[in-house]
Amino acid sequence: MIAVAMSGGVDSSTAAVLLKEAGEEIVGLSMQLWNQRRVLQGEDEDLKRAGRCCSLDDIWDARRVASHLGMPFYVLNLENEFESTVVSPFVASYLRGETPSPCILCNNDVKFHHLVDKAAGIGADKVATGHYARVRHDESLGRWLLLRGKDRGKDQSYFLFGLTQNQLSKTVFPLGELSKPEVREIARRAGLPTYDKAESQEICFVQGRSYADFVEKYAGTGSEKPGDIVTKEGEVVGSHTGIHKFTVGQRKGHVATGRPQYVVKIEPFENRIVIGNDPELHERRFTIRDSNWIAIENVTEPIRCDVQIRNRFDPQPASVSRSEDGKIVVEFDKPQRAITPGQAAVLYWDDVVVGGGWIERIAVRPERPSVKTL
Amino acid sequence: MMPVFTEHFGNASSIHWFGQQAKTMIDDARSKVAKLINAETSEIVFLSGGTEADNLAIRGIAESQKSRGKHIITSQIEHHAVMHTCKDLEKQGYEVTWIPVSRDGLVDPGNIQRALRPDSILISIMHANNEIGTIQPIEEIGAIAEAADVYFHSDGVQSTGKIPVDVRRLKVDMYSISGHKIHGPKGAGALFIRKGTILKPLMTGGGHERNRRSGTENVAGIVGLGEAARLARLGLSTEMPRVEALRNRLEAGLKARIEMIHVNGEDAPRLPNTSNIMVDFAEGEGLVISLDLKGVAVSTGSACSSGSLEPSHVLTAIGKTPDEAHGSLRLSLSALTTEEDIDYVIHVLPGIVERLRELSPYYKKV
Ligand SMILES: Cc1ncc(COP(=O)(O)O)c(C=O)c1O
Numbered sequence: 001m002i003a004v005a006m007s008g009g010v011d012s013s014t015a016a017v018l019l020k021e022a023g024e025e026i027v028g029l030s031m032q033l034w035n036q037r038r039v040l041q042g043e044d045e046d047l048k049r050a051g052r053c054c055s056l057d058d059i060w061d062a063r064r065v066a067s068h069l070g071m072p073f074y075v076l077n078l079e080n081e082f083e084s085t086v087v088s089p090f091v092a093s094y095l096r097g098e099t100p101s102p103c104i105l106c107n108n109d110v111k112f113h114h115l116v117d118k119a120a121g122i123g124a125d126k127v128a129t130g131h132y133a134r135v136r137h138d139e140s141l142g143r144w145l146l147l148r149g150k151d152r153g154k155d156q157s158y159f160l161f162g163l164t165q166n167q168l169s170k171t172v173f174p175l176g177e178l179s180k181p182e183v184r185e186i187a188r189r190a191g192l193p194t195y196d197k198a199e200s201q202e203i204c205f206v207q208g209r210s211y212a213d214f215v216e217k218y219a220g221t222g223s224e225k226p227g228d229i230v231t232k233e234g235e236v237v238g239s240h241t242g243i244h245k246f247t248v249g250q251r252k253g254h255v256a257t258g259r260p261q262y263v264v265k266i267e268p269f270e271n272r273i274v275i276g277n278d279p280e281l282h283e284r285r286f287t288i289r290d291s292n293w294i295a296i297e298n299v300t301e302p303i304r305c306d307v308q309i310r311n312r313f314d315p316q317p318a319s320v321s322r323s324e325d326g327k328i329v330v331e332f333d334k335p336q337r338a339i340t341p342g343q344a345a346v347l348y349w350d351d352v353v354v355g356g357g358w359i360e361r362i363a364v365r366p367e368r369p370s371v372k373t374l
Numbered sequence: 375m376m377p378v379f380t381e382h383f384g385n386a387s388s389i390h391w392f393g394q395q396a397k398t399m400i401d402d403a404r405s406k407v408a409k410l411i412n413a414e415t416s417e418i419v420f421l422s423g424g425t426e427a428d429n430l431a432i433r434g435i436a437e438s439q440k441s442r443g444k445h446i447i448t449s450q451i452e453h454h455a456v457m458h459t460c461k462d463l464e465k466q467g468y469e470v471t472w473i474p475v476s477r478d479g480l481v482d483p484g485n486i487q488r489a490l491r492p493d494s495i496l497i498s499i500m501h502a503n504n505e506i507g508t509i510q511p512i513e514e515i516g517a518i519a520e521a522a523d524v525y526f527h528s529d530g531v532q533s534t535g536k537i538p539v540d541v542r543r544l545k546v547d548m549y550s551i552s553g554h555k556i557h558g559p560k561g562a563g564a565l566f567i568r569k570g571t572i573l574k575p576l577m578t579g580g581g582h583e584r585n586r587r588s589g590t591e592n593v594a595g596i597v598g599l600g601e602a603a604r605l606a607r608l609g610l611s612t613e614m615p616r617v618e619a620l621r622n623r624l625e626a627g628l629k630a631r632i633e634m635i636h637v638n639g640e641d642a643p644r645l646p647n648t649s650n651i652m653v654d655f656a657e658g659e660g661l662v663i664s665l666d667l668k669g670v671a672v673s674t675g676s677a678c679s680s681g682s683l684e685p686s687h688v689l690t691a692i693g694k695t696p697d698e699a700h701g702s703l704r705l706s707l708s709a710l711t712t713e714e715d716i717d718y719v720i721h722v723l724p725g726i727v728e729r730l731r732e733l734s735p736y737y738k739k740v
Pocket of ligand 1: 422423426453500502503561563
């Protein structure tokens with residue numbers, strides 16, 4: 001039996017259709033992840049707002065689809081897990097001056113982690129989702145590989161770099177070989193009540209508010225700490241009302257010099273925003289933390305690969321090595337714009353995900369480790 | 375019920391013949407419900423279900439008696455319909471004493487006696503608990519309420535139709551009934567209101583149901599509830615003993631085949647159809663889903679709180695830890711349950727429990 005994680009959207013619904021058509025025994029599971037009551041107590045307007053992946057509307061849609069397909073369907077309540085592994089770290093990350101990527105945390109630590117377990121508990125040996133990605137077992141490596149979805153425009157492998165070998169061995173991505181138009185067509189043909197539903201874009205629990213707003217609401221009073229805006233040389237050129245309102249690369253309208261200025265660095269301890277010119281945003285080296293390796297067991301020798309530092313960015317050639325203190329260091333061949341702490345860096349060999357980690361620290365000094373080309 | 379949808383379209387408040395016909399059908403249903411609990415026909419008010427019955431009883435008395443006092447006594451294991459209503463009244467300035475229960479899930483009438491104060495206006499104690507099925511000593515509490523001249527409401531949603539109910543003997547002033555708990559329709563219920571009881575209606579409007587519940591009657595629902603009440607009364611002596619035997623067979627069978635399971639409320643007087651089974655080291659949600667996939671519909675906690683992360687307040691009140699509460703299954707039987715059904719559960723549950731225990735990080739250590 002395969003447990004299909006159903007979000008109520010077209011993609012996961014179509015995943016269910018395809019499995020059913022392939023004759024698999026399937027059961028639908030939806031995760032209730034967030035309740036706006038947790039931050040927005042007493043604000044009726046927000047409570048009533050219909051929204052994205054965490055809202056009841058989506059769970060209802062998932063239930064309608066399941067009933068349309070005649071498959072059993074259950075809602076798992078993972079609100080506590082979601083809050084502690086996604087929402088709190090998201091807020092903490094902003095307050096540390098980073099720009100977090102909560103959907104990846106959610107995939108790793110909530111969706112796959114709990115789904116695989118829950119599925120096993122109810123007798124399902126595999127879990128399917130509507131992600132555009134592919135899984136393959138490589139005999140020669142003896143490892144499970146994660147590959148980009150065939151539709152490069154929709155590919156979601158970037159969000160899945162944290163999957164472990166055990167999770168990959170139990171995962172099915174029925175949409176991996178399909179394009180979005182093909183998926184919509186299948187959904188329409190299957191008569192899914194949701195075939196023309198809009199796609200979710202926002203971070204589900206933030207819904208319509210600004211991130212800064214959410215962070216302040218969740219963290220409560222005291223999260224808005226005013227501080228200085230400075231140049232790279234340390235000259236104070238302005239003030240800010242909280243570092244969580246900034247992200248690296250963001251244009252900051254200080255044009256004293258006549259040239260556009262950007263946030264080049266956020267300094268949490270000094271509570272400062274550093275601004276500079278566009279060229280100053282370009283860096284080559286950074287370290288990653290909490291890495292996960294898929295195509296390889298670990299980084300021992302330096303490797304060559306393409307590294308993607310944000311969703312939808314083009315991956316760029318780089319060397320990845322382990323420094324003396326055990327840190328994983330990424331060094332691009334050419335400087336890259338706006339390498340942002342808190343975002344994920346995912347390593348690729350063509351379509352194959354080598355592994356990845358969270359961007360931690362941008363090193364300013366470009367020093368070259370010796371690199372062996374694979 | 376069906377003729378109400380297809381032939382009898384009358385509004386029971388109208389003078390014309392169509393309306394008269396509907397009114398007759400309602401009163402016919404009223405007398406059937408009254409008969410089931412030994413009330414007089416005029417003491418039955420129809421409304422939308424158990425929840426509304428509880429609300430009308432508690433809020434109605436709270437409003438009508440507030441000049442006398444604002445103290446209410448209830449238990450810690452009431453259904454949410456009572457519990458949340460009392461909590462809401464607390465916010466409005468009423469004082470509520472929440473009586474604890476024993477490990478078997480029983481209220482000690484002595485505790486009610488001791489909780490009484492000069493400003494007490496209402497005691498609300500459920501007849502049988504919806505999660506563990508324990509039957510409270512309503513008659514003794516009724517005597518205490520009568521002696522103290524305090525109104526007494528009992529939520530009889532679970533007990534009605536499963537054990538004999540005589541509102542005169544129980545000395546209750548108000549008694550809640552829900553249609554769908556006796557194989558009647560959902561969204562229909564009744565409140566017994568003893569003659570002479572003064573309570574303020576929840577609904578204002580055209581003064582239906584003798585000014586106790588305004589709003590055009592749900593004729594089909596009421597007719598269905600009436601018929602369900604009639605059948606339930608007949609089944610009390612014929613069906614319920616059989617159901618109880620099946621329940622006992624289920625519990626004995628499961629205990630023989632699964633180690634480390636316990637029946638909550640086992641030593642208390644219980645409804646014949648309810649079994650609440652605590653399975654150590656097996657996660658409740660997994661149990662429920664696995665059983666459902668095998669065609670067995672059970673729940674953890676009360677139906678209203680599934681999907682919620684709060685452990686059942688009933689199981690917590692009988693001393694269970696949140697983990698124990700989450701690992702408890704509520705199995706409900708009815709007159710339609712067969713011996714094959716029971717044997718099927720006894721057959722499939724052990725494998726499910728074993729699978730879930732294999733995944734439990736705590737089980738292996740034991
Ligand atoms: C004890 C008890 N009281 C009240 C109710 C609420 O009744 P209804 O669902 O008809 O509103 C229920 C069950 O739903 C119940 O078990």
